[in-house]
Amino acid sequence: MAVVTPPAKPLTAVLIGNPNTGKSTLFSALSGFHALTGNFPGVTVEKKIGRMKCGDSTVDLVDLPGTYSLAPRTLDEMVAVNVLLGRQADVGTPDVVICIVDASNIERNLYLVSQVLDLALPVVVVLNMADVAAGHGIKIDEHALSQRLGLPVLKTEAHRRRGIEPLREMIVNAAATRPASRPSVFPLVFTAECEKLNEWLTQRGHTDTPPYLLERLLLDVGGYVESHLMQHDLKSYLADARHRLAEQGCKVPAAEARLRYAWVKQVLDGVVVKPVSRAATFSDKVDSYLTHRYVGMLFFVVLMFAMFQAIYTWAKPLMDLCKEAQAWVADSVGGLLPLGMVHSLVVDGVIAGMGAVLIFLPQIVILFLFIALLEDCGYMARAAFLVDRLMTKVGLSGKSFVPLMSSFACAVPGIMATRVIENRRDRMTTILVAPLMSCSARQPVYFLLATAFFPATAYLGGWIELPSIVMFAMTFLGAAVAVPIAWLLKNTWFKGETPPFVMELPSYKWPSPRVVFSRVYDRSKAFVVRAGTLILATSVLVWWAGYFPGDHSRVDALELEIEKLSGTAADDVQQSARLAQLTHEQNVLRSELLEHSLLGRFGKTIEPIVKPLGWDWRIGVATVASFPAREVIIGTLGTIYSLGEGVEAEDKSLTEEIQDATWPDGRKVYNIPVAVSIMVFFALCAQCASTLMVIRRETNSWLYAAFTFVYMTTLAYLGALAAYQIGIRLN
Amino acid sequence: MKTLDALKQGDRARIVEISGDDAVAVRLMEMGLIEGEEIEHLGAAPLGDPVEFLIRGYRLSLRIAEARRVQVQ
Numbered sequence: 040m041a042v043v044t045p046p047a048k049p050l051t052a053v054l055i056g057n058p059n060t061g062k063s064t065l066f067s068a069l070s071g072f073h074a075l076t077g078n079f080p081g082v083t084v085e086k087k088i089g090r091m092k093c094g095d096s097t098v099d100l101v102d103l104p105g106t107y108s109l110a111p112r113t114l115d116e117m118v119a120v121n122v123l124l125g126r127q128a129d130v131g132t133p134d135v136v137i138c139i140v141d142a143s144n145i146e147r148n149l150y151l152v153s154q155v156l157d158l159a160l161p162v163v164v165v166l167n168m169a170d171v172a173a174g175h176g177i178k179i180d181e182h183a184l185s186q187r188l189g190l191p192v193l194k195t196e197a198h199r200r201r202g203i204e205p206l207r208e209m210i211v212n213a214a215a216t217r218p219a220s221r222p223s224v225f226p227l228v229f230t231a232e233c234e235k236l237n238e239w240l241t242q243r244g245h246t247d248t249p250p251y252l253l254e255r256l257l258l259d260v261g262g263y264v265e266s267h268l269m270q271h272d273l274k275s276y277l278a279d280a281r282h283r284l285a286e287q288g289c290k291v292p293a294a295e296a297r298l299r300y301a302w303v304k305q306v307l308d309g310v311v312v313k314p315v316s317r318a319a320t321f322s323d324k325v326d327s328y329l330t331h332r333y334v335g336m337l338f339f340v341v342l343m344f345a346m347f348q349a350i351y352t353w354a355k356p357l358m359d360l361c362k363e364a365q366a367w368v369a370d371s372v373g374g375l376l377p378l379g380m381v382h383s384l385v386v387d388g389v390i391a392g393m394g395a396v397l398i399f400l401p402q403i404v405i406l407f408l409f410i411a412l413l414e415d416c417g418y419m420a421r422a423a424f425l426v427d428r429l430m431t432k433v434g435l436s437g438k439s440f441v442p443l444m445s446s447f448a449c450a451v452p453g454i455m456a457t458r459v460i461e462n463r464r465d466r467m468t469t470i471l472v473a474p475l476m477s478c479s480a481r482q483p484v485y486f487l488l489a490t491a492f493f494p495a496t497a498y499l500g501g502w503i504e505l506p507s508i509v510m511f512a513m514t515f516l517g518a519a520v521a522v523p524i525a526w527l528l529k530n531t532w533f534k535g536e537t538p539p540f541v542m543e544l545p546s547y548k549w550p551s552p553r554v555v556f557s558r559v560y561d562r563s564k565a566f567v568v569r570a571g572t573l574i575l576a577t578s579v580l581v582w583w584a585g586y587f588p589g590d591h592s593r594v595d596a597l598e599l600e601i602e603k604l605s606g607t608a609a610d611d612v613q614q615s616a617r618l619a620q621l622t623h624e625q626n627v628l629r630s631e632l633l634e635h636s637l638l639g640r641f642g643k644t645i646e647p648i649v650k651p652l653g654w655d656w657r658i659g660v661a662t663v664a665s666f667p668a669r670e671v672i673i674g675t676l677g678t679i680y681s682l683g684e685g686v687e688a689e690d691k692s693l694t695e696e697i698q699d700a701t702w703p704d705g706r707k708v709y710n711i712p713v714a715v716s717i718m719v720f721f722a723l724c725a726q727c728a729s730t731l732m733v734i735r736r737e738t739n740s741w742l743y744a745a746f747t748f749v750y751m752t753t754l755a756y757l758g759a760l761a762a763y764q765i766g767i768r769l770n
Numbered sequence: 771m772k773t774l775d776a777l778k779q780g781d782r783a784r785i786v787e788i789s790g791d792d793a794v795a796v797r798l799m800e801m802g803l804i805e806g807e808e809i810e811h812l813g814a815a816p817l818g819d820p821v822e823f824l825i826r827g828y829r830l831s832l833r834i835a836e837a838r839r840v841q842v843q
Binding site: 291336427540 | 788791792793794795796797798799800801802804805813815816817818819820822826827828829830831832833835836
């Protein structure tokens with residue numbers, strides 16, 4: 040009889056290492072593409088869990104964000120420590136820790152390993168990028184290193200998938216071992232102080248403090264553990280303890296780095312042989328151009344322009360394809376349903392809502408392709424290096440540049456790109472001002488109004504026309520406003536000491552297709568799934584407000600008649616006249632229905648609010664309806680001015696309609712101040728459900744999404760008010 | 771005492787001390803800027819700040835304000 044053993048519980052392995060060690064490449068080589076990504080609860084730290092099989096064992100692989108040190112100052116940094124200590128409830132207690140080390144930069148990388156060893160967990164050390172190290176002429180004796188450390192050590196080249204199979208076995212084997220006890224890198228006075236602190240804490244009810252946290256309490260002046268342990272006289276106790284340590288020659292925090300690096304030197308002595316003088320590598324030569332004062336800057340500007348242009352132009356045909364696909368789906372699904380409420384809900388609510396989500400996909404994919412390539416090849420750090428000086432003027436750092444630049448095409452991928460900014464305050468400020476950058480969805484509004492109300496006066500010998508200047512000014516209005524807003528945020532809400540910009544400039548390498556692919560895939564999927572559902576809900580809500588209450592039977596009947604007429608082959612003058620008449624009647628009916636719908640009534644109610652901006656209720660309604668997605672305004676204006684749906688900004692008749700629109704007393708509604716007021720409103724307002732959902736997702740909090748909505752809408756109203764009131768006085 | 775920001779391109783110096791015990795000082799030490807270590811100025815960004823250094827065989831970018839915290843000789 041066969042003995043059936045129950046399947047063993049999956050092991051938990053935690054992957055930790057410095058940035059730029061090829062950690063993501065190793066993670067995907069070990070676990071394949073099927074990783075679950077999300078956020079750790081309550082923080083902005085990405086949680087990535089993959090699963091790998093080795094023989095009979097299943098291992099859950101937890102990927103921690105790249106870090107140089109395990110000395111937490113913020114809640115975000117504390118997550119990694121909590122995961123390693125088994126205190127993070129949503130991942131299992133670690134059975135083994137995989138420390139990935141850049142073999143070409145082993146000295147600095149072993150600093151983190153030294154901290155991980157203090158956690159007393161089974162550890163496997165992976166010397167990745169062994170080929171790069173060999174290229175630098177660095178020779179590492181891995182067996183000697185393994186003996187010195189008392190740990191399994193393995194050389195890998197993750198991007199070539201070399202050493203992956205032996206590593207899997209090593210991980211499973213190490214999980215079954217007990218960690219060897221090892222001497223502390225700290226002197227006896229320090230370990231004695233740790234014990235004393237533990238007693239002191241135990242007496243005050245804090246039992247079972249992990250030894251690593253006792254160390255951190257003594258070492259991290261103003262660190263996270265110290266500020267979040269609820270014990271009123273802890274600060275003064277620690278000050279005394281640190282004073283005692285300093286008197287005995289163990290001054291914190293300097294002692295930690297000094298002792299750990301001394302340990303590293305000792306471990307590596309005789310194990311690593313480095314060439315006497317560091318030969319200039321290919322990467323160094325490339326770098327001498329790419330960070331050059333003129334050549335480097337020129338390359339950067341050209342690259343940014345190319346990226347921007349690609350998001351703009353490559354995405355266009357794909358977005359048109361999305362639109363066509365949406366129209367096709369709407370037609371085919373709509374054809375199956377009888378005309379009426381359900382038909383309208385499905386076509387104008389659900390399908391239109393899904394279209395509003397999918398339309399962003401091409402831009403997200405293209406931008407992330409660029410960002411993943413730049414990040415993985417090592418250029419991203421150089422980009423931050425080149426423009427840091429400019430960004431410090433508003434209190435941000437060079438790392439905010441690419442996300443903000445990308446937001447000119449679309450804020451959604453721009454906000455998702457802020458993950459490269461490790462400082463939370465900088466990241467939040469960048470996220471909050473990113474939607475002010477003029478995205479491509481604002482262009483149709485600018486185009487419509489600028490061409491309709493500004494004469495095509497030519498300047499510079501016909502090179503530039505007035506409408507183009509207006510469009511250009513509108514495009515940069517948001518960025519100009521973002522400067523004081525970012526400054527204000529950094530000096531109020533996100534006030535704090537300037538975060539260090541101490542940053543490694545990694546060696547250049549060829550990007551790994553697996554990493555690039557999985558990064559683009561993860562972010563696109565996250566957007567569609569998480570943000571998509573809520574955007575859909577918002578679209579349906581606006582549809583509902585525009586549809587009810589009202590009797591749509593006459594419109595539907597007309598639709599049937601129009602379809603029947605246009606379906607027949609006969610093509611005489613009489614028939615086309617009849618068709619035009621029916622279409623006109625249907626459009627008038629539609630605009631009347633909209634006028635009497637909840638949305639229309641709402642527009643009339645808010646007319647007193649929008650009147651100071653020079654707007655009538657129609658503009659008010661169109662603006663309100665375009666809060667889920669600003670580009671909707673063209674279609675809504677089309678419906679209001681009885682042009683039917685599917686209007687384009689370039690449409691002559693819409694231009695004429697708005698030029699002719701009048702108030703009840705016969706005055707023209709639109710003039711230059713009104714046009715400017717609308718454009719300013721659209722430039723500054725948060726009319727994009729997708730952006731707000733992405734802010735909520737990336738910050739893990741509704742607060743930031745709500746704040747963005749409120750501050751931008753307020754700014755937009757005040758800006759539009761100023762534009763109109765100043766405009767009519769000048770006119 | 772000379773600080774790191776005073777170095778010119780191509781200059782080498784030995785680290786003496788990092789002043790302060792705030793986040794910047796701790797980060798500098800964690801990155802391997804320890805007394806006795808040799809550091810080389812590789813060049814500045816186009817706008818003069820930050821500056822690129824070579825330490826422990828890797829390239830490190832520091833803002834001038836941060837480099838000023840490092841005493842060298």
